[in-house]
Amino acid sequence: MTDALQKAYDQELSLTGKEIIQQLLKNADIARSEEVPMCQDTGFAVVFVELGQDVHIEGGALEDAINEGVRRGYTEGYLRKSIVGHPLERVNTGDNTPAVIHLKLVPGNKMKITVAPKGGGSENMSGIKMLKPAEGVEGVKKFVLDTVKAAGPNPCPPIIVGVGIGGTFEKCALLAKEALLRPVGTPSHRPEIARLERELLDEINSTGIGPQGLGGRFTALAVHIEIYPVHIASLPVAVNINCHASRHKEIVL
């Protein structure tokens, strides 16, 4: 992430934009050296678990263990508790639980856990649309661009744009989120998708939104796209926006 920001700093045309990126780099430095959160919104704890099918978990439920980890991490780490227990009654759970857990069974006897806390500002500007297959790649591009434009300054640009294309309604949203897990700027292994990623990044960075939406060339640092087979009648596309405070940590047990 720091490398991507540094590159943006070097190439940004807007003076304001440059100054903002400089602040973000400095901020990351302070956060690292003082061990404080780079952003006060330390997010919803989104946890991806790849569980080897030969693994047997003893001593309780995996879900409880993850939530206990979130509880301790957010309390002992002085992170903000940003979760309310009921979406309409809105009383804070006080310990940032529960986590959102995505579990996938894989071959083997290991367990990989990826924690990807997600801030509200950028999550709120995400979107999904069920396109008609006839709208094709142009329709996909238009929806991604419209979503980024509508988001404007809210998700704290420069942003990372995660895109899911295909699958069903819920699969598509998950693809977009998974796309954000890739190290920033790593292209898709599919050449045609990697090309689409480059084209979209160019178009997004031609909108002029720029760092913090105050004008400039670096609206996004990267576009990551994941795809999945799809029903003959459908072309779902989902856009999950992440801010520069994109925080991921992975562990293999």
Next chain:
Amino acid sequence: MTMTKIKLTTPLTDDVVEKLRIGQRVLLNGVIYTGRDAAHKKLIELLDTGRELPINLRGQIIYYVGPSPAKPGNIIGSAGPTTSGRMDAYAPRLISLGLKGMVGKGKRSPEVVKAMRQHKAVYFAAVGGAAALISKCIKECEVVAYPELGPEAIHRLVVEDLPVIVVNDTLGGDLYEEGTKIYASK
């Protein structure tokens, strides 16, 4: 690559506010108050029932922030701006009562922009996500209302050279729109 920065100290007067223009860099000093949606809602409820507010807004600045908890020995946790749009429904009322400045991130509604022109107030953007850097500018922090709201309580902060950018001025200018236009290539 340095641009002149204007130092401002609260409370702000109409004279000072009127001279500010979009794009200007400002360093804020003095007392400012924090508030997010939950606190705003409570303030408006007080006004609706004719009661007095827990803070005097005249000439003041509200910073839209819900800080993370302070580590032992620190004054405050990380404290970057939250999305201002969620306060749009409440802001015009507070502006009409003499609030002179708001600090946050993201666009304001036409109603808020109008209230700023009418009553001479400005909207500043702080850099979203630069929360650790911003917290270094905060020298004092105490909760003055609604402690039950946790990070959403109203805090009284004393700040030193908090860096912000003027986004909306009293002439109706909007840097989000102007800035984007300049750098759009299509």
